[in-house]
């Protein structure tokens with residue numbers, strides 16, 4: 001494997017002088033910052049609560065012990081991690097004059113967001129497969145979606161996430177950063193970061209587009225096609241129980257579009273120079289993890305009932321102690 005070393009021996013300079021990056025944040029206007037502060041704090045706390053409630057509900061209600069709910073609870077675990085990567089720092093930074101992130105912190109954000117994002121992608125595909133089995137092979141559902149397969153899917157999701165993330169990070173960590181260290185956004189991500197490297201990053205940009213862009217576009221198309229196929233199948237054999245299935249499917253489709261829309265925009269867009277991508281990033285960081293539990297629970301009566309019960313128990317417990 002060839003890696004371009006940052007210490008360029010030809011002109012004898014040590015390029016790696018940047019030890020931290022300056023983040024410009026989302027806006028300088030006090031009103032917008034105030035709005036963002038309230039908006040993202042409320043969403044962040046709600047995401048934590050909502051996703052935690054899903055995890056607790058699914059693990060504590062025996063009748064929710066089915067592959068579909070296990071995958072959903074695992075998606076909530078992923079959302080819990082995902083919304084905690086960039087959002088808390090962004091909220092703390094909002095009113096600081098100078099927002100900085102260390103080189104290591106920046107790499108950590110990139111590593112975790114891609115690892116978790118990759119795992120989420122695999123999990124969303126697994127959830128589509130789960131619905132495929134439930135709709136097209138209902139009699140074999142429990143034999144096909146065995147607990148062994150579910151565990152395998154989870155292990156696979158995290159392995160793919162980690163491999164995807166580390167292959168990209170290997171290249172980014174070794175880039176020489178010598179000059180400007182200002183990132184016009186509120187978190188570290190590759191498309192903006194590699195623009196700061198003191199080297200020609202054209203090939204690297206292509207690699208990133210392939211690794212992040214085409215993978216997300218491919219997964220997105222695969223998911224959309226499978227859901228279209230499932231909807232068509234359902235249409236053909238429409239029976240009494242299909243409205244419930246239909247609402248589950250539409251919840252899945254909404255989450256898929258919310259998750260992949262911004263991703264595809266970031267990595268396939270030629271130059272990240274508009275302000276739109278910053279706000280989309282914000283959307284991805286705080287709104288998607290918040291919407292997942294909302295979408296899945298509002299459209300699912302079983303889940304809603306179970307969550308209410310768990311919530312009541314939690315509140316009741318606190319009152320007793």
Ligand SMILES: *[C@@H]1O[C@H](CO)[C@@H](O)[C@H](O)[C@H]1NC(C)=O
Pocket residue numbers: 055058059067070071073074077147150151154
């Ligand atoms: C994630 O899925 C596995 C395998 O189905 C399951 O055993 C586990 O309980 C799930 N995790 C949560 C938090 O529900």
